[in-house]
Amino acid sequence: MNSSASSGPAPLSRRQEYRQATIEEIKGLARCQLAEHGPGALSLRAIARDMRMASSALYRYFASYDDLITALCVDAYNSVADALTQARDARPADDHAGRWWAICHAHRRWALDNPADFALIFGTPVPGYQAPARVTGPAAGRLAAALFDVYAAAAHARAARPDRTQVPEKLEVGELLTELLPEAGAHHPPRLAGIAATAWASVLGYLVAEIFGSLTRLIPDTDQLYDAHLRTVMLGMGFDPDLIQAAGRDEA
Amino acid sequence: MNSSASSGPAPLSRRQEYRQATIEEIKGLARCQLAEHGPGALSLRAIARDMRMASSALYRYFASYDDLITALCVDAYNSVADALTQARDARPADDHAGRWWAICHAHRRWALDNPADFALIFGTPVPGYQAPARVTGPAAGRLAAALFDVYAAAAHARAARPDRTQVPEKLEVGELLTELLPEAGAHHPPRLAGIAATAWASVLGYLVAEIFGSLTRLIPDTDQLYDAHLRTVMLGMGFDPDLIQAAGRDEA
DNA sequence: CCCAAATAGTGAGCGCTGCTCACAAAGAGA
DNA sequence: TCTCTTTGTGAGCAGCGCTCACTATTTGGG
Structure with missing residues (x-):
């Protein structure tokens, strides 16, 4: 070894x-x-x-069935994290709204292209299976860090205004936050994590509804609806409305 | 028979x-x-x-394993639909924001109290299982109708303003909409369905993150965070900010 | 009342599953 | 060349969903 x-x-x-x-x-x-x-x-x-x-x-x-599943989960986490970071880096570092927009679109693209992997990590786990956190953790952390970093940078550059969101300023800090992002958690208030987490949950919910559920049969034009959903979410994160419009227009 | x-x-x-x-x-x-x-x-x-x-x-x-699962799914749908309609009816019919607020809180309460049923209908289905729509449909329709009706009433009473949302006015109508809500779909524009669907997806995503994921380990005070999330979502639906505040205060 | 039909329950068995174990080839290093 | 580690084999165990021939039990009409 x-x-x-x-x-x-x-x-x-x-x-x-x-x-x-x-x-x-x-x-x-x-x-x-x-x-x-x-x-x-x-x-x-x-x-x-x-x-x-x-x-x-x-x-x-x-060693076992579960071990195989775990390996597939880790691969899937890395796969989606790669897709997201790549989408992020395709935009200039100071285009914060554009980066968040790109990340969310990459997330959807990845989910539509890899529904099985999406189900593996974001759906109910397989029968009695529970992903061992110590193995999955690091890979999932990459994903969380990518999302959080982009929003933290946006907030720092005042492209997004956390104080204009509904998430309260004072928020208890979870173990996972200090564990996964030791340095970031220190000088960034947990509020940012709360905003990013709830926003990401909204995006995830849409993807779950589209891929597992029957959202498509309700509203066929899911591309258009997703853009609208994303604009709504970004407004809720305190992103500047003008920047959101620009992010939607500049789509490569 | x-x-x-x-x-x-x-x-x-x-x-x-x-x-x-x-x-x-x-x-x-x-x-x-x-x-x-x-x-x-x-x-x-x-x-x-x-x-x-x-x-x-x-x-x-x-008759089979799948039949049992299907029966459990139908029960679960009815159970959650009951919980939601009951929560809705506990509020006056003209308190539209309060009704949406109550429904979403009832949804979370139900999910936390019945994680297994929640997983059954909102998570990845069991192994090779695919819920037969013709059996599950009606039960799921009750749920969808409850959500949609409340928002449609709110929009009609101008407690919520669909024109202030990000969801475009012109939206293709899906088969499911005309099928499940034949009368409502006729005189309500599909935009309302789009708004309600994306909003519900945001709520669902939060619940998935809280119940299946590790949201709690990120931000321990999930009650407070959920309220913030819900306010964000309702703002995105075009609900009057004052009514949202009132809905949060009047919680029984 | 009795007997036939419908219903409920039994137990053996088929083919599948994940997993273990004793064993046999095959390659690596001394 | 000899030895030790690594790969692969095949039989077998217990569990699974499901089927089928068969036996009780209950029901309802002549």
């Missing part, structure tokens, strides 16, 4: 290389199954059959 | 009475299992064991 990770490029031995490839193949087939047959419909034996292996061989790579 | 339902009080025969009781017992044990061991963790054989019956006997009452 230590010896392989110590020297930079980590020269994987031939065996480790094969092992890694096998792990990726398993995860790929698992994702395939979830996408095809719905959430929770994942059979280790079916994966083994696809790979023409004995089912017991899979346990050399994942 | 027809003969038993035709004459008012429907004098159930002794057998039908027992049968109904057994069905309720099965559903009760099923709910217990879901609440205890998490969503999707439902075993027909375990239920049969609890009832000291052969597992095959259960199939006299529910």
Whole structure:
């Protein structure tokens, strides 16, 4: 472990290389199954059959069903976090409203393109499964940090005015906040976290309604509705109305 | 069927009475299992064991696993719809903001009190399960209608101003709207449905974050945060700010 | 009252699942 | 070459949803 990770490029031995490839193949087939047959419909034996292996061989790579799910969750968190940070960085650092807008659109794009992964991390977990926080935490933290940082920067630059929101100034600080964002939590009031969290919940709720629910059958033009929803949410976050309009116009 | 339902009080025969009781017992044990061991963790054989019956006997009452889930879903929809309409009717008909406020608080109360049912209908469905719309539809429609009616009444009384929202006036009408609310959809513009739907999505997202996610560990005082969230959402719906404040104050 | 029809419950069994374990190849390092 | 670690095998266990032939039990009409 230590010896392989110590020297930079980590020269994987031939065996480790094969092992890694096998792990990726398993995860790929698992994702395939979830996408095809719905959430929770994942059979280790079916994966083994696809790979023409004995089912017991899979346990050399994942100690259990739950371990596989956990790995898929971590991948999904990283995938969405990548998509969001990439969308954020495509906009100039001082275009705060544009960055939030871009992040939220990237989130929806990712969710529509990867409904199975979306279900995995934002829906009810699989049967008796509970994601182990110590493994999922860091990956989920990247996501939270990306959202929070953008809003904190916007507030700092006065592109958004937290004092014009409905979220009270004094708010108890949660353990997760001080844990995930130790430095940010220190010099940013928890109010910002409250605003970002509730706003993100609104966005998430829309996506849940669109992907799991029957929102599309209620209002077919979900693109237009999402833009409106996002403008509403951003107004609620205290973003400058003019900046919101500009963010919507400048969409690449 | 027809003969038993035709004459008012429907004098159930002794057998039908027992049968109904057994069905309720099965559903009760099923709910217990879901609440205890998490969503999707439902075993027909375990239920049969609890009832000291052969597992095959259960199939006299529910044709399949999915049928049981469907029945639980319908019950859950009716349960939440009851809670919401009851909360609504506890407020005077002309207190539109208060009614929306009450409905949303009842929704949260219900979700916190019945997390298993909440997961059943608002989370990712069980493994390969897809709720048959023709069975779930009516029950879900009651919920949708309750929300929509309150907002439509508020808009009609000008307690809320749809024209001050971000949702565009012209919006395509979905099949579900004309189907579930044939009369309402006719003389109410789809814009109202769009506003109500996105607002409800925001509320739902908050509840998902609080119940499935780790919102509580981020901001411990979720009561206060929910009130703020709700005020934000209602502002976004075009509710009169003064009425929103009043709704929050008058909480019974 | 009795007998046929409908209903409720049984137990064996099929094919599937996740998972374990003793064992056999195959590769890596001395 | 010999040894130790890693991969893969196949049988098997207990559990699952579900089916089917069969047996009690209850019901209602002749």
